Every structure is written in C-alpha cells, then in structure tokens.
Amino acid sequence: MAKSSSSFSCTSCAAIFPKWSGRCDNCGEWNTISEDKGISSGPPSKSLGAKRGSAMVLTDLSAHEDPPPRTNSGLAELDRVLGGGLVPASAILVAGDPGIGKSTLLLQAAGAFASKGLQTVYVSGEEASAQIRMRAQRLGLSDAPVRLAAETNLRDILTTLETERPQLAIIDSIQTMWSDNVDSAPGSVSQVRAAAHELTSFAKRRGVSVVLVGHVTKEGQIAGPRVVEHMVDTVLYFEGERGHQFRILRAVKNRFGPSDEIGVFEMTGRGLAEVTNPSALFLSERGQPSPGSVVFAGIEGTRPVLVELQALVAPSPHSQPRRTVVGWDSGRLAMILAVLEARCGIPFAGLDVYLNVAGGMKISEPAADLAVASALLSAREDVALPAETVVFGEISLSGALRPAPQTENRLKEAAKLGFTSAIAPSGGKAVGAQGITLRTMSDLTGFVGEIFGAG
Ligand code: TYD
Ligand code: MG
Numbered sequence: 468m469a470k471s472s473s474s475f476s477c478t479s480c481a482a483i484f485p486k487w488s489g490r491c492d493n494c495g496e497w498n499t500i501s502e503d504k505g506i507s508s509g510p511p512s513k514s515l516g517a518k519r520g521s522a523m524v525l526t527d528l529s530a531h532e533d534p535p536p537r538t539n540s541g542l543a544e545l546d547r548v549l550g551g552g553l554v555p556a557s558a559i560l561v562a563g564d565p566g567i568g569k570s571t572l573l574l575q576a577a578g579a580f581a582s583k584g585l586q587t588v589y590v591s592g593e594e595a596s597a598q599i600r601m602r603a604q605r606l607g608l609s610d611a612p613v614r615l616a617a618e619t620n621l622r623d624i625l626t627t628l629e630t631e632r633p634q635l636a637i638i639d640s641i642q643t644m645w646s647d648n649v650d651s652a653p654g655s656v657s658q659v660r661a662a663a664h665e666l667t668s669f670a671k672r673r674g675v676s677v678v679l680v681g682h683v684t685k686e687g688q689i690a691g692p693r694v695v696e697h698m699v700d701t702v703l704y705f706e707g708e709r710g711h712q713f714r715i716l717r718a719v720k721n722r723f724g725p726s727d728e729i730g731v732f733e734m735t736g737r738g739l740a741e742v743t744n745p746s747a748l749f750l751s752e753r754g755q756p757s758p759g760s761v762v763f764a765g766i767e768g769t770r771p772v773l774v775e776l777q778a779l780v781a782p783s784p785h786s787q788p789r790r791t792v793v794g795w796d797s798g799r800l801a802m803i804l805a806v807l808e809a810r811c812g813i814p815f816a817g818l819d820v821y822l823n824v825a826g827g828m829k830i831s832e833p834a835a836d837l838a839v840a841s842a843l844l845s846a847r848e849d850v851a852l853p854a855e856t857v858v859f860g861e862i863s864l865s866g867a868l869r870p871a872p873q874t875e876n877r878l879k880e881a882a883k884l885g886f887t888s889a890i891a892p893s894g895g896k897a898v899g900a901q902g903i904t905l906r907t908m909s910d911l912t913g914f915v916g917e918i919f920g921a922g
Contacts, residue, residue, distance in 0.1 A: 474503050476656045478684065481694040503657040535723065538634075540579035544731060544741045545572075547768075548703060548716050550724015553580065555634065556674045557723060558667040560641075561716075562681040562692035563705035568714055569680050570594070571738055572705060573637050574602060576678075578611035586633040587612070592619040592643030606738040619653065621646040621662050625669055633675060638666060640680040641695060656690040663695035696720065707734075708827030713748065714739060715828065718768070728768030746773035746884050749826040756854045759846030763838035764857040764877035764889065765830055771873070771880035773857060775825040776835070778842035783819040794824025795839065796831065803840050803862060810866030811915050813844070834871035836862040837892070840911065841918070848919050853888060857881040860892035866911040868892035878903045890918065 475484045477500055482493035490497050537552030546552050549559075563569050574589065581587040591599055596615045603609055614633070618624055621644050628636055638644065644662035645653040652658065663679060670677040679699065681692030696702050702720040707713055716730040731742040742748050750762065750773055759778040764771065776795075783789060792800050800822055807813045822839065824830055837860035845852055852858070859877055861869040870892045871877070878889055878900035886903065893907035908914045 475500050476503050478656055478690045479693060481656060481660070481690075501655065503651070503655070538580060538583055538585055540576055541583060542576065542579050542741060543743070545576055545579075545716065548718050548724075548728050548730040549701065550718070550721050550728070553585075553635065553676055554700070554723045555676055556670055557676050557701060558670045558699040559676070559678045559701040559703065560681055560692055560695055560699045561678060561703045561705060562683055565682050566709075567705050567707055568732075568734055568739060569682075569705050570639055571602070571606070571734075572714075572716070572732070573639060573678060573680060574599065574608065574613075575606055575738055577613045577635070577637055578603070578606070578608035580635050581611050581613045585635050586614075586631075587635045587637070588614045588616070588628065588631060588633040589637045589639070590616045590618055590624055591639045592617070593640060605736075619643050619645050621665060625665065628669065628675060629673070632673065635676045635678070636666075636670075637678045638680065640682055641666075641692070642682055642684075642690065654690060656694055659690040659694050660698075663698050667698050706827075706829060711827040713742070713827050717829075725768055729770070729772075746771070746880055749774045749828055750884065752825065756851040758849045758851050759842055761838050761842040761845060761852055762857045762881075762886070763830070763835050764859045764881050765832050765835060766871075766873050766876065767830075771876045772828075773880060773884060773886075774828050774830065776838050776842045777823045777825055778839075778846040779819075779821040780815070780843060780846040781819050783817055785819070788815075788817060789819040789821070791819075791821045793822070794827070794829045795822060795835065799833075799836070800839065802864070803836060803843065806862055806864060806866055806911060807840060807843065810910075811912050813847070813915070815843075815847070818847070832871075833861040834859045836860065837868060837890070837914070840914075841890070844915065844919055850919060852918070855885065855887045856890060857886050857888075858890045860890075862911055868908055868910055868914065870894050875900060878905065890914070 475487050477491040479496045479499045480494035482491060487500050491499050535554045537554055539546045539552040561569055577587045577589045596617050599615055641659055641663055642654045646661045646665060649657050649661045666677050684691045700722040704717045704719055706715045706717060712733045714732040714734055718726050718728045720726055731745040732739040733742050753775050761776045763774050763776050765774060804815045838858040841852060841858045859871050861871060863869055881889060882900050882902040888904040890906050893909045
C-alpha cells in the first residue's frame, strides 16, 4: 500500500530524507532541509508491469552520428565555455550568487545569439520588461531582435514557447518559476525540480535550447541550483568576488564539451567585457616581488592562466591556529602543511596561515601544490622568491614532486608575460620554452634546500 507521507529534501544538494533534521547528512549544510509538498513518496502504481508498452528501437553503438551543428554567439569567452558554441536542443544551467551578473551575461548572450540569426526569447521572473529594456539600452543592445516577457507561470511560458517555437529560450530565474502541477511555493525544492524538468523535457521534445538561470542560495527555503544540475546537459557557474571586476564563467559539467573550461569577463559600466588575456589581468595588481607572493602557471581548460598566490604566516594568539583560504581548497592546504612538516621538518604549529588567490580567481588544479608550498615557505621565512619566476607542480604525500601536464604551454604563457625563470618538477617531458630558464627538482626537500637554503 502506498503511504501518503511527505518527504523532505535539502535545498542545497537535493538529498531526500524521510524526516526533517537541522543539518543535512549528505552535504553538511545547516537549516537547508524542507518539506516537499505535493510529491508522493510512495511506490508507482503496480499497473506499470501489467500493460505492455510499445517496443523501443535499438541501434548499434557503431552507428554514425554527425556532430551537432553549433551556433557561435561571437562572444568568444562564452562560446569556448559552451564547448564551441550553442548546441540545438540543449539544456544549460547558469548558476551564481545573486548580483554577480547572470542576468547581464544572459541578456548580452541573448543579444549576441539573436543577431547571429537565432530566434531568441528572454523570460524574466524577476524584472519587469521595462527594466530589462533599460538594461539592454545600457548594454547597447536596444536594437537586438530579442523578444521579452516578464512571467513566472510555467504553463503560460510553455504555451507561448510552444507556439512561438524560438531556437533559444532564457529563463531568469528557475527559482521564480511556478508550476501549477506542484502545490508548494516557488523556490521550493519540488517547484524548482518540477519547473526544470518541464523546461528541459520541452527543450528535448521541441528542439529548443533552454538556458536556466539559478541563484546560489546559502541557506533557507529557496532551493539551490544543485537541485537541477543532473537534469541539464551543461552546468556553468558564474563566479567572482564582490569588490572585484573579474567574472569567471566556469563549465563544471558539459555533455558537449570539456568540463573544465573557463571564460573570463570584466564587469564594466556598460556590461560584461571579454578578457582575452586573463593572465595579464590577474597579474596587473602585482607589485614588487615580496615574501609570500608567488606566481602560479596554471592551466584552465585549454588555456594557460597565470595567477598570483599570496600567503601570510604569523604567530597565532589562538590555541587553535587559523587556516584561512580564499580561492583554493582548504583540505589541500592542510595536506601541504602536513607534508612540509613531516617530510621537510618545517612546522606550522602555533602559526596562523592565510592563503589567497589574487583577483578573485578560484583554482583547483593539483599542479598549484608547489606554488602554494612556495608561497607558504616564502611567507614563513620572510624571503621573496627570485623575481620573474613562475612555479608549478603537484606534491605527493611522500614529498615527491610530480610533473604537471602541459608544461610547455605554461612556460610559453610565462614567457609571453615577461617571466624569465620557472621552477617545476623534474621527470615527464621537461620541455623548455624560449626565454625561460627552467629549474627542475624531484622532491620537496630538494626544493626547500635549493630555493630557501634550508631543509
Ligand atoms: P545582474 O546581472 O542583475 O546580477 P544577477 O542576475 O546575477 O543577480 O548584475 C547586477 C550587478 O551588475 C549590479 O550590481 C550592477 C552591475 N552592473 C554593472 O556594473 N554594469 C552593467 O552594465 C550592468 C547591467 C550591471
Ligand atoms: Mg538577475
């Protein structure tokens, strides 16, 4: 017998629980569990197996499939993150903090795709059409052939899209959409899930590309974009720090392209401008070489990007010293501190450690390990690294240095920006680049000895 009890789900990670609790057991967030109303948690009716369905058409794995035709917007930073332009009938989620610039980005994207001939509809559940027109004016898009609507009723939206049949529909935002099939408030997990499901299946059924905007929510009753990540083909995060102009569009999932690609933009008074040379931008605020500052030669997707890492190490007044990281993984920082202590005998006990990736950039490459270790040591010893030097390489728990992929691309980018030397792990295909003196080392102890004269 099907029970009609309700279920509970986490607004952050969408995990489902039979009862309410204060903290999500799955993602560890507090106050994110809310009740799903209007969704039966019982098993499906048992008539399913009794009736016969129609037979599926099975095809061979080897069947030839042409790659999907893509449309480029002409915004190269966006096209690259999409995997080389927009794929028809694809469902895309663009997620980010409120106020980061999602609506600005998508209105610009709408204008760009529309002027490339795609019939484009922009539906806003957050702003009135007059407001959107004002923004379009500011962005210089008043004449772009984009059709607008301010609407939150999903049934009306789908009916309109069904008759208009655009090639691209932008829904801003998924948390404001409201489906009358589900009887709970807009923004709840079940509403967001239902609205996203209806829109993505519409995209597949009718060959319309759909872009869903999702606000990242910290806590409370509004469901976060993770609830819909599994339903869409492509998940893009729009990131940036408040107080910084840089914005990074990052693919975290892409069925039609690489999933680690980034696009870099700058928020200006007239909308988002593309940044074609991100390294120059990220390094633009760098001053004289100083202790704790190290330039990491990274790779983001298919592109080399140089960023400055800044570390501060100071005696701690606390019994539990602070470990504060912005733009990098705190677990990985703990690991590097442990390796420095265990393998090189350099303790950080009793010291507060702060690590910051300059410019509001977030990095996740393991190849940043050696640059992080350099910044930490440089700060701790109060010794600046040699000027015009970039650092990269992965550190293993044994203290061995592992070569990073795409060494040559990293070095070329460094040379292009005026760097003259690089420190990297030995082994692998250690190819140099013109104008760069490459110093290679095989383990962290050797690195500490050679660069900081200790260890
Ligand atoms: P918005 O796109 O509304 O953010 P989201 O949709 O992610 O909530 O962007 C809001 C911010 O961007 C706002 O603080 C103003 C700023 N902005 C500019 O700096 N320049 C511009 O041309 C525009 C349109 C917005
Ligand atoms: Mg918005």
